[in-house]
Amino acid sequence: MPDTNATEPVPERGPLPSDLAPYLETLREVERHLYAHRYAKKTLDVLGPTIDPAAVTADRGEALAVLEEEDHDLVCSPELKGALDHLSEHDAELDETTRAQVRVLRRTQEEMTLVPAADQAELTRLTCEANDVWARAKRADDWASFEPYVDRLVALMRRMAHERDPRRDAYDVWLDHFEQGTSRAFYDDFFARVKDTVVPLLMDIRSKGYQPSRDCVEGRFDAARQWQLARDVAELEGVNLDAWWLTETEHPFSEAMTTNYAVTAAHVYEDDVTRNLYSMLHEGGHNSYEQGVDPSFNYTSLSGGTSAGMHEGQSRFFENYVGRDRAFAPHLLELLKRHFPGQMMRVTPQQFWLATNRVEPQPIRTEADELTYPLHVIIRYEIEQLLFSGEAKAADVPGLWKERYKGYLGVRVPNDRDGALQDSHWSTGYFGYFPTYALGGAYGAQLKDQMLADGVAWEDDLSRGDLTEVREWLRQHIWRYGRSKDPDELIRMACHTGFDPSHYTRYLDEKYRGIYGL
């Protein structure tokens, strides 16, 4: 076990000064209502792209919009504002949990107060509809039907960003929304360093001419068996299956209502079993984070993961650092052999490991290898900036998409289904989200290095297929804090230093120079 004494424990709530009681009661009461709405909204959001018939989309959107309005009234009430102001002034008298609650709720209040409730409700209605249109557009490879929604969403989100902060660039506002403290300046710098590593590596790999074979993981894999495999992957990863629901959707995602209920919505392709495997490892990382938050935060604003980047940090941690590690390969292969004995019988762990680490530019982000993955993110980051600056319209996106994929990856995008329609994010208003995937990868690399420095027996654990110690380190240093700490503070506490992308670039460089003998 690693030494965890260095981390402060999540503090118990002690008795608080009695003259603060009415303010704390206001806080507690608002939190109860926000909890119920959050539980309901998340549930409705999960059902939309998984279970609900298309016929009910507008009705669900209306219900969600009204719940949003109610949240707005709750959070922006003068009574709560008074209570939060007073409690902030008496910051020193609060226990740490209450102090965090006050801080998080004040930030939410500041954001919500600036944006009219009607705009937030409009975004909710519009994304409900747009997500439905997107799913059909993707199936039909029909960008034109989705196109007007992109323009409407960008216009609305630009307006909302302006309402939040008229002096700030609209896209910066949304970057900061998904990851506190980030901006184009931050990501420009980060992505420049990533490109400095990835681009030359990719050129070296190309000139090398060697490619590991993927034959061993190719073939036709029965869907029903893949669903059983999906369950086993989550179990191997350590997801608590007694507090979990696995369901089906077009574009995989995760959600959690409380620590007692995490959801993975997955998609199975009969012609690709590794896609399911790594997608499940990824979503299982999100589930683990949510299940690992201190349960006493469940009914408060401190519940759930602290940011998109830290969430992707956990999901990409299990997908890549664990799931694509040579030491772990025998255990994933064993699962595959259990469900597909005939097809996988003769495959060796080394063949399997190389096959799932082959660097090969192709058009689908979620199928990308670790090395080219950030380039997929950078393409979206650049196109989103063009949309938000007004330099591009939705009609330009398919063209831009093809051009950038050619430029960055040397890949021909065959159609919009495997191009600009591949991801659901824009349809749900997640402009500014994609960069957090790459950032999450970098968080994960830094956390892994720290874990090793703290004495986690990585190689040994993974080669035994035992993730207990790895999970416990993440739970201790990241998961349990929920939203009570911002991502930069979590990194600083866990790693005794600020965010440093060199862990990520060094990892990529060493790993792929090793595999390709460069």
Next chain:
Amino acid sequence: MPDTNATEPVPERGPLPSDLAPYLETLREVERHLYAHRYAKKTLDVLGPTIDPAAVTADRGEALAVLEEEDHDLVCSPELKGALDHLSEHDAELDETTRAQVRVLRRTQEEMTLVPAADQAELTRLTCEANDVWARAKRADDWASFEPYVDRLVALMRRMAHERDPRRDAYDVWLDHFEQGTSRAFYDDFFARVKDTVVPLLMDIRSKGYQPSRDCVEGRFDAARQWQLARDVAELEGVNLDAWWLTETEHPFSEAMTTNYAVTAAHVYEDDVTRNLYSMLHEGGHNSYEQGVDPSFNYTSLSGGTSAGMHEGQSRFFENYVGRDRAFAPHLLELLKRHFPGQMMRVTPQQFWLATNRVEPQPIRTEADELTYPLHVIIRYEIEQLLFSGEAKAADVPGLWKERYKGYLGVRVPNDRDGALQDSHWSTGYFGYFPTYALGGAYGAQLKDQMLADGVAWEDDLSRGDLTEVREWLRQHIWRYGRSKDPDELIRMACHTGFDPSHYTRYLDEKYRGIYGL
């Protein structure tokens, strides 16, 4: 097509007097919030016994309880009270829809104002927990674990009934809650008439000694194929599958969020295919009713079915009057043959019809034939009265159950799983609900007779497997009105006379004397 001119159309909302505008605005605003909460609560209620892990039960209960409290505050606000009082005084100036909204909301307000919000919230939390305990108790045949919940629920519901009306018998209050205008006096009279028909018929059948064979529907029926069959049954019945979700649960039930989203939760037994068949016809009746309400009522208190009895009137209509009619038998048999060709190949419609109409006392209510069915209801009605009067405690229930099943049906109850634990109703606080099943049967018989009098070509339609005309009659006379009319008014409008159980008793008498040659 039947002559539907006799029925008034659901009126359009016309312009209303402008001095009523602020009151109407209050009404509209409250309805919007109630709609969102209803949508969320129904969704959470559906997921509880179908999808959710047991670990989240208390969290879901808490979310539901808070939404209940919010409804209480909305409905009981002095502002809404003032608006409803004012609008009631100007009743004559309102269009018919608004008048119905005011009437229904006032009734809800009167009920909610009397019961403290904390009690309603407690019932919500308790039923969430109890439903979960019940499901496990049933699986384990363990009455003892469920027993304390029955006592706690009865105590709480007695207190709530007393709060609603301290001068009235507590059980009467709940009977009236599920079916407006009913009481023990009403049901005592109704059940006496039912017993007068059923008991002698049952004795005659016993002495006759003849029984149709059930061999033709017995065997082992693959679960996956039964789920496909379930879908086909709903489609044959006319349920709109584009606004529908079929899911799995322990005890079948239906729900609907709006006219655009009906749910059936079903259960498949591999050793009994007719149970699935008739259960789907039953739940499809509930779905049809909800889908058939005027869609303009969706976001108002007029949405959904008007009462439990009228709901069961529709479900038992399709289960029995349609589903157990000789003319319809070939179509159900055809579905069975499609999914189970080997097993059903040689079965004739006449054999199938007789097999599914055999009168045979046995311990399970949902498997009961049409004739013994009301006796199952009467047993529950009697035991519930004993619980609510304090003459019996939960600990007495298994004994009472066995004694009454012996007395009424001559049946030995083998265990609590197939005895007092068979139904989920009590666990969800549905004391006083069971009588509506029998009442629904009687509503259905009266509606069927009226349908025939109105010229619906019953025999001809059913023998063609075409339910369009039957459904259209029900839509015109019952479904579209939603909650805008009470059940007695609907019966009066459709049948030009009040509720009359002789349609039901005559139907049973004629049908079973025919089948058994009495």
